Every structure is written in structure tokens, then in C-alpha cells.
Amino acid sequence: MTQMNFTDKTTKVAIIANGKYQSKRVASKLFSALRDDDSFYLTKKNPDIVITIGGDGMLLSAFHMYEKHLDSVRFVGIHTGHLGFYTDYRDFEVDKLLDNLHSDKGEKVSYPILKVTLTLSDGRQLTSRALNEATVKRFEKTMVADVIINHVQFERFRGDGISVSTPTGSTAYNKSLGGAVLHPTIEALQLTEISSLNNRVFRTLGSSIIVPKKDKIEIIPKRLGSYILSIDNKTYTHRNIAKIEYEIDHRKISFVATPSHTSFWERVKDSFIGDCDS
Numbered sequence: 001m002t003q004m005n006f007t008d009k010t011t012k013v014a015i016i017a018n019g020k021y022q023s024k025r026v027a028s029k030l031f032s033a034l035r036d037d038d039s040f041y042l043t044k045k046n047p048d049i050v051i052t053i054g055g056d057g058m059l060l061s062a063f064h065m066y067e068k069h070l071d072s073v074r075f076v077g078i079h080t081g082h083l084g085f086y087t088d089y090r091d092f093e094v095d096k097l098l099d100n101l102h103s104d105k106g107e108k109v110s111y112p113i114l115k116v117t118l119t120l121s122d123g124r125q126l127t128s129r130a131l132n133e134a135t136v137k138r139f140e141k142t143m144v145a146d147v148i149i150n151h152v153q154f155e156r157f158r159g160d161g162i163s164v165s166t167p168t169g170s171t172a173y174n175k176s177l178g179g180a181v182l183h184p185t186i187e188a189l190q191l192t193e194i195s196s197l198n199n200r201v202f203r204t205l206g207s208s209i210i211v212p213k214k215d216k217i218e219i220i221p222k223r224l225g226s227y228i229l230s231i232d233n234k235t236y237t238h239r240n241i242a243k244i245e246y247e248i249d250h251r252k253i254s255f256v257a258t259p260s261h262t263s264f265w266e267r268v269k270d271s272f273i274g275d276c277d278s
């Protein structure tokens, strides 16, 4: 094993790729280039920069791998054929990424993330963080839950479930549910209904709600039984949920602010609209 002499200038880099052939190819090219370069040290332990290769799903997984180190880690994504909302580089732009990493001065672009606190009926609490969104659904019967916003008992929800998304997650599941696209400099959460029951007897607001940073969202399920909770690309089943609380976390996710970190509106346009001329 080679002994490394670290200097303050050595940047610790982790490369994380999905199983696709193209991703593995890009990873090995990047690996060789960084291994032979004294400015960088490849390690999965306490990296300064995490490079993900794949799609947004890969970036979400990397976020969860390093969610305890958000204060010291910056992410950068290369996408290999997927949508790539969080990924700044295409698979043929590895050389451009290497150039940008060489001139990197530590600048970052940071976005809000969501903190979810689940309280079970025996008092136990579980805390998770989401980059895109957290959803709660019931599969046995209609979900009935009280929605409380900033201590105001807002509505009694009946339907399939509820999604609470971050600004950068607003273009993911939230958008499919009819929620608005939110610019990530707006530090807010978005609560979006999943198939609410609305008639003369049962009533919810119907539209999605954008809640400012200072306001907490609470969901109190009114029925016992199993609930499915999702945090980004993972799902969990829980029984006996007393309360779920949602707020903007005090930490953010940071990306390497290279010249290739495209503007939010450009990303939205590239992902959903494409060429305006056609």
C-alpha cells in the first residue's frame, strides 16, 4: 500500500457509480486520472468531494451514504443516460470535470433538505433526512390524518397519502402529483396531496401548499395499522405511528460550484421542455 503525504491542498475524492456498463467505464476513467494526480486522493472515507456516476437515483443514494457528513462534503454528478436533474456533467465530459476540479477553490452551491421525525405510539422517535421528498401512504384502507401547519389544525385529510418535498425535490414525485416547481433559493417545503377524497362530507384544500422555513408541518394519523413511508428512493413500513413532523433541516446539501453547475431554470427546461423551437 502506498503511503500518502497529505497536504492541505490534497482533495479527498470518492467515486460512486451505479452498475450500468457505461457508468463503470466512466468510473474507471476517472479513477485512473485521479489516482495518478497528486492533488487528489481517492477514498470513500470522509471525502471532500463525492462524484456520482449514473442518474439522480445514484445521487440520492450517495446523499444518504454521506448524510452525516453534509457539512464537509460537496457533491458532483455525472449522468450516464438518465434524466440527470442533479447531475451537471454528461458521460463524455469527464475531461471537462477534471479541468474544473483542478481549478476548484472550494466554492459551493447549497440547497435545503428535509428533516422528518417519526414518533411511534410507544414514544420512540426516528429521524431521517430527505433530499427529494418524504411520503406517507396507507395501503389497507383510506388514510385519515390530521394535518397541522405551524400549530394550526389545518384539515382532516382523507385519501391515499401525503408528500412533503424539498425545493429541489419539487421536480420529482411532487411534480407528478400536480405540485409546483419551486426555485431552491426559496427555503420552503411543499405539501402535496396524493388522491384526496373531496366531496360534500370530506374536505381538504386540494391544491399543494408551500410552507416557509419557520413553520413545521405535522401529520397525525387517525387510524391504527400499517403505513408506508418513503424517504427519497427508499420505503419503510411502520405500524402505530403517532405523529410525523416535517421541517427544513439546519444543514444543506452542497454541490461543487463549477462553471457547469447549470442554473435551476435551465435544468427544469432541459428536463421537461427541451427545445423551444420545435
Ligand code: NAP
Binding pocket: 054, 055, 056, 057, 058, 060, 082, 083, 084, 085, 086, 132, 133, 168, 169, 170, 171, 172, 173, 174, 176, 231, 232, 233, 271
Ligand atoms: P426512479 O424510478 O428512477 O425515479 C423516477 C424519475 O425521477 C427518474 O427519471 C429520476 O431521474 C427522476 N428524478 C429523481 N429525482 C429528481 C428530481 N429531483 N427532479 C427531477 N427528476 C428527478 O427512482 P430513483 O432514481 O431512485 O429516484 C427516486 C425518486 O423517484 C423519488 O425521490 C421520487 O421523487 C421519484 N418518484 C416519482 C414517482 C412519480 O413520479 N410517480 C413515484 C415514485 C418515486 P434519473 O432517471 O436520473 O434517476
Ligand code: MN
Binding pocket: 055, 056, 057, 058, 082
Ligand atoms: Mn433513477
